[in-house]
Amino acid sequence: MSNHKEPASLEPMSQFDYVRIFEQGSGKNLVLSPGEYRIVGVSDAYLEATMTTREQIMGELVFDIFPDDDSDPRADVTKAIRHSLETVEMTKQPHSMPALRYPIQRPESAGGGFEERWWDITNVPVFDAAGNLMVINNHVNDITALKNSEDLNARLRSTIENINDAFFLIDTEWKAMFLNQRAEKLLDRKAADLVGKYIWDEFPEAKESDFYIQYNKAVDTQKTVRFVEYYEPLDKWLQVSAYPVSDGLAVYFRDVTDERKNQDALKLNKERFDLVTKASHDVIWDWDIVTDEVWWNDSLKEIYGYHPKDVEKDSKSWLNRIHPDDLEVVSEDIHSVLDSTQSNWELEYRFRYQSGDYATVIDRGYVLRDEHGKALRMIGSMLDVTERRIMDAKLRQAQKLEAVGHLTGGIAHDFNNLLTVILGNAELITEQLGQQSHLRDYGNMIISAAERGSELTNRLLAFARKQPLSPKAIDLPELFSDLKVLLQRTLTENVSVEITHQPGVSSIEADQVQLESALLNLVINAHDAMPNGGRLSIETCNTTLDDVYVEMFPDVKAGDYVMIAICDNGSGMNAETLAQAYEPFFTTKEVGKGSGLGLSMVYGFIKQSGGHMRIYSEPNHGTCVKLYLPPLLEIQEASSEPVQLAQPQHGKEHILVVEDDPLVRDHVVKLLESLGYRITSASSGDEAFERLAEFSSVDLLFTDIVMPGKLNGSELAVAAQNMYPNLKVIFTSGYTEETLMHQGRLNYGVHLLSKPYRRYQLADKLRSVLDYE
Numbered sequence: 147m148s149n150h151k152e153p154a155s156l157e158p159m160s161q162f163d164y165v166r167i168f169e170q171g172s173g174k175n176l177v178l179s180p181g182e183y184r185i186v187g188v189s190d191a192y193l194e195a196t197m198t199t200r201e202q203i204m205g206e207l208v209f210d211i212f213p214d215d216d217s218d219p220r221a222d223v224t225k226a227i228r229h230s231l232e233t234v235e236m237t238k239q240p241h242s243m244p245a246l247r248y249p250i251q252r253p254e255s256a257g258g259g260f261e262e263r264w265w266d267i268t269n270v271p272v273f274d275a276a277g278n279l280m281v282i283n284n285h286v287n288d289i290t291a292l293k294n295s296e297d298l299n300a301r302l303r304s305t306i307e308n309i310n311d312a313f314f315l316i317d318t319e320w321k322a323m324f325l326n327q328r329a330e331k332l333l334d335r336k337a338a339d340l341v342g343k344y345i346w347d348e349f350p351e352a353k354e355s356d357f358y359i360q361y362n363k364a365v366d367t368q369k370t371v372r373f374v375e376y377y378e379p380l381d382k383w384l385q386v387s388a389y390p391v392s393d394g395l396a397v398y399f400r401d402v403t404d405e406r407k408n409q410d411a412l413k414l415n416k417e418r419f420d421l422v423t424k425a426s427h428d429v430i431w432d433w434d435i436v437t438d439e440v441w442w443n444d445s446l447k448e449i450y451g452y453h454p455k456d457v458e459k460d461s462k463s464w465l466n467r468i469h470p471d472d473l474e475v476v477s478e479d480i481h482s483v484l485d486s487t488q489s490n491w492e493l494e495y496r497f498r499y500q501s502g503d504y505a506t507v508i509d510r511g512y513v514l515r516d517e518h519g520k521a522l523r524m525i526g527s528m529l530d531v532t533e534r535r536i537m538d539a540k541l542r543q544a545q546k547l548e549a550v551g552h553l554t555g556g557i558a559h560d561f562n563n564l565l566t567v568i569l570g571n572a573e574l575i576t577e578q579l580g581q582q583s584h585l586r587d588y589g590n591m592i593i594s595a596a597e598r599g600s601e602l603t604n605r606l607l608a609f610a611r612k613q614p615l616s617p618k619a620i621d622l623p624e625l626f627s628d629l630k631v632l633l634q635r636t637l638t639e640n641v642s643v644e645i646t647h648q649p650g651v652s653s654i655e656a657d658q659v660q661l662e663s664a665l666l667n668l669v670i671n672a673h674d675a676m677p678n679g680g681r682l683s684i685e686t687c688n689t690t691l692d693d694v695y696v697e698m699f700p701d702v703k704a705g706d707y708v709m710i711a712i713c714d715n716g717s718g719m720n721a722e723t724l725a726q727a728y729e730p731f732f733t734t735k736e737v738g739k740g741s742g743l744g745l746s747m748v749y750g751f752i753k754q755s756g757g758h759m760r761i762y763s764e765p766n767h768g769t770c771v772k773l774y775l776p777p778l779l780e781i782q783e784a785s786s787e788p789v790q791l792a793q794p795q796h797g798k799e800h801i802l803v804v805e806d807d808p809l810v811r812d813h814v815v816k817l818l819e820s821l822g823y824r825i826t827s828a829s830s831g832d833e834a835f836e837r838l839a840e841f842s843s844v845d846l847l848f849t850d851i852v853m854p855g856k857l858n859g860s861e862l863a864v865a866a867q868n869m870y871p872n873l874k875v876i877f878t879s880g881y882t883e884e885t886l887m888h889q890g891r892l893n894y895g896v897h898l899l900s901k902p903y904r905r906y907q908l909a910d911k912l913r914s915v916l917d918y919e
Contacts, residue, residue: 173189173285173286173287174189174191174286174287174288175187175189175191175192175283175284175285175286176192176208176283176284176286177282177284178208178231178281178282178283178284179281180235180271180279180280180281180282181235183207183208183209183231183282184205184208185204185205185206185207185211186204186205186281187281188200188203188204192286195250195263195286195288196250197252197253197256198211208284209224209228212224212227219249219260220248220249223246223247223248223249226243226246227267227269227284230243230269231269231284234269234270234271234282235271235279235282238271238273240269240271241268242266242268243266243267243268243269245266245289246264246265246266246267247262247263247264248263248264248265249261249262249263250262250263263288263290264288265286265287265288265289266286266287266288266289267284267286268285268287269282269283269284269285270283270285310328311398311399311400312325312326312328312329312331312332312333312398312399312400313325313326313328313329313396313397313398313399314329314340314397315391315393315394315396316345316394316397317393317394319344320344320345320346321342321343321344322340322341322343322345322348323393323394324337325341328400332380332382332384332400332401333349333380346358351377351378351379352377355375355377356373356375357375357377357386360373361388361395361397364388364389364390364395365390368390370388370389370390371386371387371388372385373386374386374402382401382403383401383403383406384399384400384401384402385399385400386398386399387399427445427449427529428445428528429442429443429445429446429449429527429528429529429530430442430443430445430525430526430527431443431464431525431526431527431528432523432524432525433461433523433524433525434522434523435484435522435524436522436523438460439459439460440458440459440461440463440464441454442454442457442463449530450467450497450498450499450505450530451499451500452500465477467497468495468496468498469495469496469497469498469504472495472496475493475495476493479491480511483511483513484521484524488513489513490510490512491510491511491513491524491526492508492510492511493509494506494508494509494531495509497528505530505532506530506531506532507529507530507531507532508528508529508531509527509528509529511525511526512524512525533698536698537698562879562900562901562902563807563809563901564809565596565901565902566810566813566814566901566902566903567809567810568902569596569597569904570813570814570817570903570905571813572589572592572593572596573589573904573905574816574817574820574905576589576590576593596902617655617656617657617755618655618656618657618658619653619654619655619778620654620655620656620658620778621653622651622653622654622686622708622710623647623651623686625661625662626645626684626686629662629665630645633669636669636670636673637669637673637682638673638679640676640679640680641673641679641680641681641682642680642681642682643684644681644682644683645683645684645685646684646685646686647685647686647687648685648686648687648688650688651687651688651708652688652706652708652777653708654776654777655776656755656775657755660751661751663747663751664747664748664752664773665710665712667745667747668712668771669682671745671769671771672712672713672714672716672769673714674716675714675716675717675718675768675769676714676715680714680715680716680768681714681715682712682714683711683712684710684711684712684713685710685713686708686710687709688706688707688708688709688777689706689707689708689709689774690707691703691705691707691758691774692704699760701758702774706776707757707758707774707775707776707777708774708777709772709774710772710773711771711772711773712770712771712773713768713770713771714768714769714770715767715768716768716769717765717766717768718763718766718767718768718769719763719765719769724761748773752774752775755775755776757773757775758773759771759773759774760772760774795913796821796822796823796909797821797822797823797912797913797916798823799823799824799845799846799916800823800824800826800841800843800844800845800846801818801823801824801825801826801844801845801846801848802826802827802828802834802837802838802844802847802848802849803815803818803825803826803827803828803849804827804828804829804831804847804848804849804850804853804859804862805849805850805853806829806850806852806853806854807850808829810850810901811827811829814848814908815827817905817908818848818908818912821909821912823912826841826844830853830854830855830857831849831853831855831856831858831859831862832855832856834847834849834862834866835857835862835865835866838870843870844870845873845874845916846873846874846875846912846915846916847862847863847866847874847875847876848878848912849862849863849876849877850877850878850879851877851879852879859877859879863875863877874897874915874916874918875897876897876898876899876911876912876915877896877897877898877899878898878899879898879901897911897915
């Protein structure tokens, strides 16, 4: 027998023993039965980590407690665990799983929801003595803190790499510890080439600059420093922030070269802007819409009288000075632009001067918006156009009067044609009535009415500047001396008259009859404005209208004039009445007291004479009418107009009558035939020209001026006299055409018989022209 003694055999451990071992361990263990994966054991650490109790999970299938269906947020993790357990069963080997993000469900008492954890899981098989798989130990290592630390470092590095600034760390010995990619790009150096290197050796130029001074200041004071410095080797301006840290210096820096250039350009632009605003006569403004702050340039003081420092700092500095009647329109208009996508705004309105008067301004603005289209700022200029608008109004008034003049001239022309027929036939009828006095009285009444109509049309022609003038030299003191008696008879005793003449006042050249009529009209108007008496003053003097004055009145020529002023201290006129004063038929007098043609006639006569007329008037203060007429520059020779014969005579000459109005043409033909003349008639210049070729001779052409067709009266006369050089010509018209006139007077050698005319006037005109050699 051998002395060798066999060791005592150990009793095989049961499943229960293994479960007790795992449960009592300090690790996080979950003991599962193979196959169905029922929970047969669990450690306290595992229960604490999963926030469950032993009673909740013991004896349960693990995938009932931790579902692996897709509706559970832990589904991906539990599927991975199932796969690992199946692998252990199949291979009979331990299986380690990669780190997993494992959501732990909180109990409702802890607020519910899930708490994110990171687990490192290993599934280990446990066998019995026969080698059969007895249990699987699911061992969990919670690596959440380590994972979070790694994530934090990764996020920190990622953040540093992705910040907009370049960044590097310097240790206490001025060696580079770390550079992000932006620092590498900005410094044009690789991190691998710089880390561990002494920075002042790598960047020697920096040691002689503010970089060295400021970095040392940050280390010495343990306070952050910020500065901007130019680094010549890189040709860049760098904005730097250096923060002291426990193991050195953290430096953030970025390239601000473009910003620096922009700042310099902005400074230059500001200087230019300041110069432009000083040179410009416009008011420049800048409105910060977000803060409601408004900036004005110094032109606000120069033009409107407000010092920019003294006005409100917000939009009230603008709104409070807009005319009350315009405020709502302006506010609505500017906000309609601000609330839209438009960039430009422009409006004309009234803005108050410091004096209290209002200027007419054109305001323009440009809107600056953010990327969403919201209005942030508005910059603009305000232009004072008060004088321009006054000029525009005067020009419109002049154009209006010109248009009315054309209209009234045309009406007068047609009316004179009718009056010619009425007046001529009334004369013939009256002459043939013989001794029938009661019928002759009717005829004379027709003649008187026609002559009054003729006076009316002459006034219209005076306004239209279509009347023929006979200018001559007029000595004004002598003229008013002759008129004084007539003026005193016109005025009542309670109106005093004072006439003064500047010593050496120049003579003028004008139609004396028309001038006297104009002066008498103005005196009568002045008298009517002083029903209770007053003072009438008449003054004459030499004056000059300069370029500044002419700028306000575009239809006036600069130069020397003789002024005649007729002033009263009567009722005066308001602005609205004054604006219509020159218009034909406009009157403020009672019905039947005035035709409304007085001032319009004076205006037309003065303009036709090359002059200017201006009225000054204020309610309850009176009116002053100033007439400006050109001075006489040279003595004009007397006209060679043939002297008219005292008695009308008959004749036998051949006369070609050209008149487009059939009534007038038939009437003239009968008149001339009654005087013994041989008559050929035509209805147009074209027809007359054709008929001229039919005759061997024609003694006189009696033609209207305005006619249809290619040839008017003056053109026909030229063509006819080319055919018959000795042909005499008399023009007739309801008004005088510009083709026959120069500066208001008839051209030399032109004979005109204005409509309407009497039979004896026609007869005398014919003989005076035919008999003139």
